[in-house]
Every structure is written in structure tokens, then in C-alpha cells.
Amino acid sequence: MGNSYNRQRILILITFLFIPLGLLGLFTYYPAVRLLYLSFTDWDGISKTVNFLGLDNYKEVFTNPDLFGVFIHQIPYVLGGVLQNIVAILFAVILNSRIKGRNLFRVLLFVPYIMNGVAVAFMFQYVFDTNNGSLNALLGMAGLSSLQHSWLGDTSLVNFSLASVSFWRYMGYTMIIYLGALQSIPGDMYEAATIDGANRFQSLWYLTLPSLTQVIQLNMFLTLSGALAVFDLPFVLTKGGPVGSSETFLLKTTETAFTFNNYGLASAMSIVLLILTVVILLVQNVALKRRGDA
Incomplete structure (x- = not known):
């Protein structure tokens, strides 16, 4: 039995x-x-015959500036992501205090994250429009006509414009994560720091930030991996233009696969993106671990 x-x-x-x-x-x-x-073949997505190319696809990725070189277009997203985390921590600290209307401000800052990405892109298309956009109209009303630009048509500004949209959309989400981490820090630690004579900045620098090390590590990983895999904003707003100045690596990968039918090369690009994400994660872990130990 x-x-x-x-x-x-x-x-x-x-x-x-x-x-x-x-x-x-x-x-x-x-x-x-x-x-x-x-990623080691020349498969075109249709034919049944597949030729083995060895490392040729990977060599093409790293030596062709039109492929690997587009990562330079994603630097504004990385910078915006770092700034996003700094601002999110500041908002989390402020909204963790006992101020009136804090729940309303939390909701207002979090709402952009729950909005559909394509809808956000179309919304900012009207914000950045050169002739009828609200941003240029606001600058004109404020007497700052000299600052009006073609925000999505200027090759030197387009990526910063797109990165600002990412900043606006994801800052509230990042803030909520930091806010949850802040609420898990015992209040006795702050009381002891106040008794010892620490001011607010010292409490933030020597108590709050070290306590948030693991959460900062998580958010920075999400931020940097997101910056490497940007797709929806340039795809909807600029299609990679003007003159390819807003193309991202993922957008280039999609174009390689579905426009040029080079699935082998696109697969190699996907593997390279995965490896870069892992490398950034390892480097970030080492850097933040040293900061936490210090």
C-alpha cells in the first residue's frame, strides 16, 4: 500500500x-x-538551405559602423536613465515624508508608466512638432523663440528629445521602487542619526543611499538594459531618422531581419546585445558592490 x-x-x-x-x-x-x-548562418528566413558562415556574422556586427556604431545614438538614453534614477530618489525621499497630498503626487508621477507606449509616442509627436507643437508654442509665449527647434528633425537633438520622453515615462515607476525600499528602512536609524547631530544631507548620503544599494543596482540594470534595447519611441516617432541619426541597435536588428531578410546577421546582433547586457550587469554589480562595502 x-x-x-x-x-x-x-x-x-x-x-x-x-x-x-x-x-x-x-x-x-x-x-x-x-x-x-x-547567428552562424546566412539564413534568409525563407529558403530551406542554410549555409554555415562561422564567425562572419559577428565580425560584420563589430566591424560595420552602420551596425555596431548605432550604439552611439543610445548614449542620451543612458545619460537620461542615470538622471532619471537621481531624480527618482529625490522624489522618493520627498514623498516618503509626511507632506500633504503625497499620495496624489505619487499617482501623478506613476501614471505615465501605465500609459501605452505607442500612445505616449503619438502624444509627444504633437509636443515636438516644429510648426504646431506645444513645446515650441510654449517657448514662443515665454519670449524664448530663439530656443525653438525642430526637435525630431535636428540630428544633434533628436536622441535627446526621445530620451526625454523615456525619462518622463519611467521616472515614476523608478520612484515607486525606491519609495518601497525607503519604507523598509527602520525609522530608529534616522532618529539615532538625528541624535548624533546628522543633518538631512548627511542622513541621505551616509544612511539612505547605502541602504538602497541593492535597489539602485536593480534599477540601474533595468535602466541600462532598457537604454540598450530602445525600440518603440524611435520606431513610431522618427523611423530611425533623420538620416538614420536616431536608429538604435534593436531597430537596426529588426530592419536587418524583416527588411533585408538577413536573419542570420540579425540573430548575431541579438546575441551581441544579450552579451553586452550581461557585461554591463557584471560591471555594474562590481561597481555598486564596492560602493556598498565602502
Whole structure:
């Protein structure tokens, strides 16, 4: 009787494990292995014949400035992401205090994140419009006509304009994460710091920020990986223009696959993006760990 029960129990456990593991392998690991394999080929997405190219696709990614060089267009997103985290921490500290209407301000800052990304892009299309845009209209009303620009048509400004949209959309989400972390810090620590004569800045620098090290690490990873994988804003607002100045690596990868039917090269670009994300994560972990230990 006991042996039969144990066999049934083991069979049930194996059955319940097999289904999620099978789905995980089918929809995660198999596509990943397939992607890695295709990155060494010249598959065009249609033909059944596949030629093995070795590392030629990877060499093309790193040596062709039209491919790897587009990462320079994503520097404004990285800078905006770092600034986004700084501002989010400041807002989290302010809204963690006992001020009137703090819940309303939290909601107002978080609302942009829950908005649809395409809807946000179309909304800012009217903000940045050269002739009828609200931004240029506001500058004109303020007597700052000299600052009016073609925000999405100027090659030197387009990426900063797009990065500002990302800043506006994700700052509230980042703030909420920091706010939750702040509320987990015991209040006794701040009371002890106040008794010892610490002012607000010293409490922030020597108490709050070290306590947020792991959360900062998480948010910076999300920010930097998001900056590397920007797609929706330039795709909707500029299509990579003007003159390819707002193309991102992911946008270039999509174009390589679906426009030029070079799925092998696009697969290699995807693997490179994954490797860069892992490298940035490792470097960030080391840097923030040293800061936390200090």
C-alpha cells in the first residue's frame, strides 16, 4: 500500500514538473538555442538551405559602423536613465515624508508608466512638432523663440528629445521602487542619526543611499538594459531618422531581419546585445558592490 502511494506521488510530481519544464523548453530554451545556431548562418528566413558562415556574422556586427556604431545614438538614453534614477530618489525621499497630498503626487508621477507606449509616442509627436507643437508654442509665449527647434528633425537633438520622453515615462515607476525600499528602512536609524547631530544631507548620503544599494543596482540594470534595447519611441516617432541619426541597435536588428531578410546577421546582433547586457550587469554589480562595502 505504501509503495503504491509513493509511486503515485512520484508520478504526480513528475507530471506536474514535466508540463512547465516542457513549456519552458519549448518557448524559451529551444528558441534561444535556435537563435544561437542561426547567428552562424546566412539564413534568409525563407529558403530551406542554410549555409554555415562561422564567425562572419559577428565580425560584420563589430566591424560595420552602420551596425555596431548605432550604439552611439543610445548614449542620451543612458545619460537620461542615470538622471532619471537621481531624480527618482529625490522624489522618493520627498514623498516618503509626511507632506500633504503625497499620495496624489505619487499617482501623478506613476501614471505615465501605465500609459501605452505607442500612445505616449503619438502624444509627444504633437509636443515636438516644429510648426504646431506645444513645446515650441510654449517657448514662443515665454519670449524664448530663439530656443525653438525642430526637435525630431535636428540630428544633434533628436536622441535627446526621445530620451526625454523615456525619462518622463519611467521616472515614476523608478520612484515607486525606491519609495518601497525607503519604507523598509527602520525609522530608529534616522532618529539615532538625528541624535548624533546628522543633518538631512548627511542622513541621505551616509544612511539612505547605502541602504538602497541593492535597489539602485536593480534599477540601474533595468535602466541600462532598457537604454540598450530602445525600440518603440524611435520606431513610431522618427523611423530611425533623420538620416538614420536616431536608429538604435534593436531597430537596426529588426530592419536587418524583416527588411533585408538577413536573419542570420540579425540573430548575431541579438546575441551581441544579450552579451553586452550581461557585461554591463557584471560591471555594474562590481561597481555598486564596492560602493556598498565602502
